[in-house]
Amino acid sequence: MRIGLIGAGRIGAFHAGTLRAHPDVGELLVADADPARARQVAARHGGRALPVDQLFAARPDAVVIASATAAHAGLIVRAAQAGVPAFCEKPIALDLAGTVAALDAASAADAVLQIGFQRRFDPGYLAARQAVAAGRLGRLHTVRTVSSDPAPPPPAYVPLSGGLYRDCLIHDFDILRWVTGRAVTEVYAAGANVGADFFLAAGDADTAAVLLTLEGGVLATATATRYNAAGYDIRMELTGTEDQVAVGVTDRTPLASVEPGAAPPARAPWPGFLDRFGSAYRAELDVFLRVARGTEANPCEGRDALRALLVAEACEVSRRERRPVPVAEVEAAARACRLGGRGGWTERNGVVA
Structure with missing residues (x-):
């Protein structure tokens, strides 16, 4: 080829x-x-x-x-x-x-x-998806994701990145839906600036937390930061009535327990995303x-990118207006982008596809 x-x-x-x-x-x-x-x-x-x-x-x-x-x-x-x-x-x-x-x-x-x-091609996330689909967790009720970079990107990148929700957490928004099989219906997002001023100057946050409600009432949290000197840290935890599983918890996870006698991580953390997800x-x-x-x-079709972006857009509205935002509210804006109602989209079960 x-x-x-x-x-x-x-x-x-x-x-x-x-x-x-x-x-x-x-x-x-x-x-x-x-x-x-x-x-x-x-x-x-x-x-x-x-x-x-x-x-x-x-x-x-x-x-x-x-x-x-x-x-x-x-x-x-x-x-x-x-x-x-x-x-x-x-x-x-x-x-x-x-x-x-x-x-x-x-x-x-x-x-x-x-x-x-x-992340859809990473063995850990695939195993988590299979565990949920097989009913191993019982009734899923709580999901947590963590996305932490060891150091911020170059200042020139930030104004072009789209912001922390669109650039970084969009991976979490996609993988939440893919692993659980449930769409995000509402978000409540907050952002903070704890480091360099260039994030604030770009209207961006360098640290964020989102509470997401998924179909069926499943609650999820997604956190992200550009400042985690301990190392590159990408994790997902899923808890149900019968069991719980985690993705990204290995001997390279940059998380040190302060409990007496607890062993530190056996190996150095992943330096960055290309190292952690190279095989994916x-x-x-x-x-x-x-x-x-x-x-x-x-x-992984184009509409999957749109669905993740809708969640990121809802997070931006929520952070700006300090309120819960239904994703359907942003979907309406996406439909309004179609000039004269033309184009190749369809709506499947009320969701822009």
């Missing part, structure tokens, strides 16, 4: 290595807004660097979009119009209007679009190549 990679930054360079090592990839084409960076990544992985226009003109069998977030929606539209299956890192866009427009274009072209929610990133691209060939169903 001839695969185009658009974006040669940190995650793009990682994807380049995965794609070039895949037995089904015969040629790798690399494009980036910085041509020198594209040439560097292409040279490192035996690919060919070229501008985006030439990449599409080369008629790749599929494209992987790992560019800056602001370019995602336009590249999705371009791939759809060219009839090229696309994999895109989250999010599709930083707002509902951009997300809606890209999904409408993909739907109108009947295009393949897989979204990069890599590779697995999702392996699946995408099969999706692009038409031999496997899409496991």
Whole structure:
């Protein structure tokens, strides 16, 4: 297969290595807004660097979009119009209007679009999903997620990130629905600034907590921070009437017990997301190549990105207005983004799909 990679930054360079090592990839084409960076990544992985226009003109069998977030929606539209299956890192866009427009274009072209929610391909989250589905926990009633970065991103990244809810916690919002099989119906979100001033200057929070109500009355909490010097910490706990399970609790979890005699973590914590989820990133691209060939169903469609973004948008409203926000309230805004009622969406059971 001839695969185009658009974006040669940190995650793009990682994807380049995965794609070039895949037995089904015969040629790798690399494009980036910085041509020198594209040439560097292409040279490192035996690919060919070229501008985006030439990449599409080369008629790749599929494209992987790992560019800056602001370019995602336009590249999705371009791939759809060219009839090229696309994999895109989250999010599709930083707002509902951009997300809606890209999904409408993909739907109108009947295009393949897989979204990069890599936690769905992590063995721990898969085992938790299976435990819930099998009834091992009994009646699920409480879920907790933790997302903690060891250090903040560069100051220049923050104004372009979409904020802590859209950039970081959006993974938690997606995995909550995927593991539990239940949609989020209401959120109550709070944010704080405990570190550098550039978060506050961007209108963002560096620390956040969200109380989420899921279908059936299941309660969930999701916390996130950019300041956890103990190490990269991603966890999920699920508790039911019969049992409870946890994802991400290992000998590398950066959590020290102060109980007498308790042993410290046996190994150093994961340095960051590429280390913690490296195998999941590779697995999702392996699946995408099969999706692009038409031999496997899409496991993470564009509407999954929209559903997670709706929760993130509800959190932003809640933080700003200091009130509980039903996700249905934000769904109504998403529907209003469709010009003249046209486009390829449908509503399934009252949920924008």
